[in-house]
Amino acid sequence: MAAIESFDGIYLDLSTSSGKCRFAETGLGWKPAGGGDTFTLDHEQIASAQWSRAARGYEIKILSRESRIIQLDGFQQEDHDRLSKIFKNWYSTVLENKEHALRGWNWGKAEFGKAELSFNVQNRPAFEVPYSEISNTNLAGRNEVAVEFSLPSDKNDTGTNGQLGGARGKGKKAGAGKDQLVEMRFYIPGTVTKKEVDGDDAGSDVAEEEKNAVTLFYDTLLDKAEIGETAGDAIAQFLDILHLTPRGRFDIDMYDASFRLRGKTYDYKIQYEAIKKFMVLPKPDDAHVMVCIGLDPPLRQGQTRYPFVVMQFKKDDEVTLDVNLTEEQIKEKYGDRLQSRYEQPLHQVITYIFRGLANKKVTTPARDFQTHRNQLGIKCSIKASEGFLYLLEKAFMFIPKPATYIAYEQTASVTFSRVSGAVSALSTFDITVQMKNGAGSTQFSNISREDLKALETFFKLKNLRVKNEIDEDANLLAAALRDQDMDDSEDEVVGTKADRGSADEDEESVDEDFHADSESEVAEEFDSNVETSDSSDAESGVDNAMDEGDGEEEEEERPKKKKKAN
Structure with a gap:
């Protein structure tokens, strides 16, 4: 047997491209055909090996002494005897045959x-x-x-x-x-x-x-699977922390390379390398602070994905925490990023621990913007979901749900508009953020009108393209209101004339017969000369009231007119 045995067209651990696999007395190696990193395994690390049918032919699955699985796929059936001798003579390992169940049952x-x-x-x-x-x-x-x-x-x-x-x-x-x-x-x-x-x-x-x-x-x-670290191994632990996204209360256990969220129903283990953004956002009520962590890949809860974890803390909640590390360990691995003891508000302690262990930059709202109430968060809504919009140095951030992050560099334009027909159209407005390359748009609704000028100034400071449709709408609305006021005034004048005639008659006459007479004239209002008849009645109202004979004739003629009308 030769000192080296080579096989072409072999795939390592489900790799997308094949490579060359070589076996020698000292171990085995694999190198991709197009060039790249080479994988090697010493013969002393081989604990067991099995031969089975696989996706691309036949596969050798190797279990290392460190409990690692190495898969080599792409062998042919006739390679079995040759490989069996290699493992037996060079690695003192039996290449076991393993047959898989092919019935397709899902119960086992x-x-x-x-x-x-x-x-x-x-x-x-x-x-x-x-x-x-x-x-x-x-x-x-x-x-x-x-x-x-x-x-x-x-x-x-x-x-x-x-x-x-x-x-x-x-x-x-x-x-x-x-x-x-x-x-x-x-x-x-x-x-x-x-x-x-x-x-x-x-x-x-x-x-x-x-x-x-x-x-x-x-x-x-x-x-x-080593995903259930115990609390005793945690560097820091925080209990019963309120989470707005995903909703609930979770205990936070922080380890060297990951942290764990433990809830009543769901547990999550998250690697620090999955943290892409870390934001500290004060709530406009001046009583709470929200900590937002952006994750990639996001958390999964069934079919729902959570790219952001949002926690909420009270500003005045203070905590004393001793980190579960020695001074030497802190100095050697974390340097100045971590301290051995903290006595500060809870949200600050969690921020410092995350910054020290994950080594991530902490983002806060931009200093160049404040609302009319000197706050950093703008109360608004996305569709039916109410929340708070924060203007960061490089992006928009809306929390808590749906947590939305939009970078300024991905923004094509920002449009200020008013909702047509809304009751609060005069006191609120909307912001529509249009994305570049036709990537869609996001609308932030029901923003206080008093924040319009500050927002417009801030967006121009960030060199964002701004279109203000509110001024155009305001001019059109003012003109429409003026026209409506004029129409309303004319309606009032005409109505006054129509009502005033009968009102004058009622005030000047105390005779009920005359009152019935005035009502009999209603049928004549459809005549074209309605004002003339009203005025003539008003002028002769006293004389008609004194003439009892005329009143009797009117009483007799009234039912006749009704019959004719029927």
Whole structure:
């Protein structure tokens, strides 16, 4: 057998491009065909290997002694004997044949291995999930466990150095294809006994032995996938923090490379490298402060994504915190970014801890803008959702829901407009932010008219293209109001004349017969000479009132007129 065995067209850990795989007595290596990072594995690190059918042919799955999974796909069936001899003679390892279940059943048994979760159907694996690909898990229902998968920040990053998880690093396998599996749910009914869990034959009470199967699965996965750090390992811990997005109260456990949000229903583990923005925004009520954390990839809660986490704190809530690190550890790893003890308001302490551990810049509202009440947040709404708009140095930020971030450099224009037909049109206005390259627009509604001038000045200071449609509307509205006032005044004059004739008659005459006579003239109002008849009646009202005979004739003629009218 030659000192080196080579195979072409081999894919490493679901990589999008193939490469050359070489085996030698000292170990194995893989190099992409188009050039790039080379992956190597020493022969002493090989713990076991298995041969099975895979997507691109046949696959060798190697389990390292560090509990990492390395997948080499693309071998041919006739390569089996050759590779079996390589592993047996050079690595003292048996290349096991592993057949997968092909029935397509979705009901089976989950087994936890050293490096992966295997779903077996009739004692054959239907699929395997490496622990390195699992980012989070939650109890999604009474008998349901949701498993979320890691997503790489850069899909082109092959990560073949193998420092974390598999050969492509933690979460890098999921970035191999265009379509990515982001969540899987397991339905696990029933209970298990302590004897089944621990393999202990000693008898004990049944009540003590039984445990919900879904809880056992969840706890085991937290431990195996290393996403369930205990509070004792946390550098800092904050309890019962109010979150506006996602809604609820969460405990915050902060670790060296990640932090965890623990709620009653959902738990989240978030890497500090996923934090893209960190903003401290004072609420206009002068009593609260909101801390907004921008994440990429966002949090997932079922089908809902949360690209921003929004917390709310009271300004006067103070806390004393001792960081769970020695002075030497702080000085060696964090320098001046972290202190050993804090005695300050709670929102400031959390900000300092996040800035120290995540090493992220803290963003605050721009100093060049204040509302007419000397506040930094503008009360407004997006559609039916009320919130607060903040003008940062480089972007708009609306919170709490839907949390919206719009960079000034992505803004094509800003339009001030008034809602037509609105009752509050005179006291409020809207801002429409149009994005560049036809990326759509966002409208912030119901902004106080008193903030118009300050907003317009600030946008011009940021060199944003501003269009003010309110002045044009105001001129048109003023003209319309003037015309309406004139129309209203004419209507009042005509109405006064029509009402005044009968009013004058009522005031000057006390005779009921004359009153009936004045009512009989209503039928004549449809005549073209209505004013003439009214005025003549008004002039001769006294004489007619004294003439009782005329009144009687009018009383007799009235029903005749009604009959003619009918």
